[in-house]
């Protein structure tokens with residue numbers, strides 16, 4: 001194939017959406033170029049492995065750095081700040097933006113919480129009159145969720161809940177000790193609790209991938225490929241078809257369009273030698289993550305697309321929204337001096353609480369779910385800080401020195417129970433990202449500028465989260481740690497972007513005046529350009545986004561294949 | 570295993586007094602030495618080029634003077650002594666860990682340097698020599714005054730803060746080594762098949778698995794059998 005021959009599809013970004021698109025398109029026989037800004041990555045490669053490392057294998061014992069903000073062994077190459085790739089915020093905005101730069105994107109180190117959206121989640125306007133409905137409903141996406149479950153693997157249980165649909169689940173692992181305390185407290189408080197739903201293989205699903213060996217380190221990426229990463233589960237098999245060329249360390253700056261306004265390919269820069277590169281394609285699938293895909297579109301200016309590609313409605317970048325969050329922890333005296341055994345389990349919680357107050361009248365819209373933490377974590381930097389602080393709850397003196405500290409350490413090890421809430425916000429037209437005309441990154445691409453403020457809805461929701469967490473932790477027999485944040489701290493509500501579920505920037509809809517893509521992620525303004533990341537979300541449910549990204553990306557890919565077959569593309 | 574055989578590469582520094590004449594005035598440990606296990610300076614654990622470069626730079630930089638390292642060593646040894654079967658701070662190479670981590674985190678540099686200076690000046694004021702060069706009993710007198718955060722004496726606050734910081738760093742530096750893992754009895758970070766909380770532990774806590782819950786959980790004897798489902802989403806394998 002010569003460089004001038006167009007690829008059938010150019011996929012931009014190799015995270016959840018890009019990996020799925022690459023896999024589905026290559027499997028259907030298309031020739032695919034996968035363009036990824038970061039390097040090739042395989043957690044099974046000894047040179048890149050961080051799994052099963054002991055803290056002393058790192059000189060900082062696993063402490064975080066600016067280059068590894070979630071700890072020295074975390075799999076993510078990237079973080080809150082990237083050298084040479086700034087972003088800016090408006091004065092009234094406190095936005096955080098997490099970016100990965102590697103094959104597989106953020107799916108190498110994500111939490112693996114894999115929740116389908118439910119029927120209500122696609123039609124929120126119908127229930128509370130706020131925001132907008134999706135143009136599609138659960139029944140449109142259900143077959144794709146089903147296929148994702150079987151292809152990727154997810155453990156969980158069928159509970160028949162109205163808005164937390166059943167799936168093709170692998171069986172969940174048994175709860176850990178602190179999770180049994182949580183279950184007991186939830187029962188006492190009358191709040192439901194179920195086995196969690198994580199894309200981790202508790203059972204074999206094919207010959208290629210391994211089965212979980214319970215090291216609790218999915219955030220370091222699994223060398224056995226027993227959890228879902230886009231790289232290990234989708235991209236390697238896609239590459240094995242022989243129909244995929246991976247352009248790693250290659251940053252797309254814009255989508256090129258022809259006189260007819262349709263895409264002809266992408267312009268990129270090779271990050272290693274700074275050489276410009278042009279790839280030709282019959283279709284372009286953007287999956288660089290919601291904000292990055294919006295950025296590429298806004299930067300794709302031409303005579304036909306004067307305000308950026310796909311932006312005739314002015315909606316590219318608009319309705320940016322993230323999940324809400326708040327957390328609290330307690331010390332459980334009953335867990336003092338506990339038996340020490342291997343309780344690692346999977347890299348995430350074994351139990352969780354989905355939203356349970358759908359039918360209750362509250363002073364905020366939408367709901368949230370509860371994620372449970374605790375247990376006997378592997379010591380790393382920070383372990384032993386304020387070692388015997390819990391003594392004050394026992395009327396004993398805090399501080400001291402000498403071998404008695406060893407007893408304190410053992411006595412309080414694993415005696416903490418924590419809860420993190422993740423909720424749904426109401427998407428706002430006024431929350432958005434745009435190109436900052438004054439700032440470029442080191443590749444000369446204009447940087448994004450963010451505008452984002454929470455509304456009363458999210459703040460009131462956070463207050464409810466705090467009350468719930470307090471109730472549950474106390475019902476568990478816990479002594480609450482830290483202060484309960486009040487209105488002066490917006491009830492501990494996390495900053496926009498902090499939960500790393502940013503979505504909505506290229507939302508789908510039937511009306512080209514108020515949406516960027518149609519219900520298949522196809523741009524209203526250019527029929528051979530698609531978005532396969534969370535940009536197309538009309539609303540982010542009280543669930544984490546990735547399972548829905550995967551289902552939508554597969555559906556979009558099949559649509560592309562079908563349209564090509566019918567010679568519409 | 571005795572202490573000397575456990576120490577492979579030993580770093581040894583003399584307890585040189587800060588100001589000539591001071592130590593001899595009290596006739597204390599001046600001229601003695603403090604030893605600790607050296608830590609590796611080469612690491613390989615999935616680093617990117619940028620990270621390797623950053624770590625090389627950190628290792629090339631010297632921050633603490635020998636005097637400061639000695640003070641750290643003497644203090645860490647008090648916080649977690651080596652007279653224990655699982656070793657202590659010096660066996661875990663604490664002074665070198667502290668040197669690395671303050672360079673790495675930046676914002677700890679000043680609190681540790683200033684803390685040592687405070688401690689020395691306090692020791693000179695109380696006992697006529699810097700902290701490393703006063704007698705052991707005298708050091709403990711000082712530690713007893715600054716090791717407890719509930720002490721309200723404003724004049725001692727800088728020392729109390731510093732001691733708390735050094736206790737944090739000592740414990741974290743120790744419990745993230747093999748000796749620390751042994752001391753804690755840590756069992757994880759190995760491939761295994763999790764099949765629930767041990768019976769005797771459940772009994773100790775008066776807890777049990779709800780039978781309906783347990784029924785849904787993975788049957789570990791079938792974990793290697795490839796999953797299949799019927800059309801109603803029931804697992805059939």
Ligand SMILES: Cc1cc2nc3c(=O)[nH]c(=O)nc-3n(C[C@H](O)[C@H](O)[C@H](O)COP(=O)(O)OP(=O)(O)OC[C@H]3O[C@@H](n4cnc5c(N)ncnc54)[C@H](O)[C@@H]3O)c2cc1C
Nearest residue numbers: 013015016017037105106111112113252289533544545546
């Ligand atoms: C710590 C953490 C925990 C999380 N936990 C969960 C969870 O439990 N459940 C859940 O559902 N979600 C979770 N998420 C969110 C989840 O990771 C994302 O929803 C998901 O990865 C998004 O997929 P994506 O394809 O949109 O983008 P990404 O995974 O971000 O991948 C985008 C890729 O595109 C590349 N790229 C960007 N710009 C360009 C360009 N111009 N040219 C070429 N390539 C480019 C990037 O380098 C990157 O590799 C978590 C995220 C983090 C960070």
Ligand code: SF4
Nearest residue numbers: 212213215216222347
């Ligand atoms: S917990 Fe299981 S899936 Fe996760 S990294 Fe460890 S072995 Fe892999």
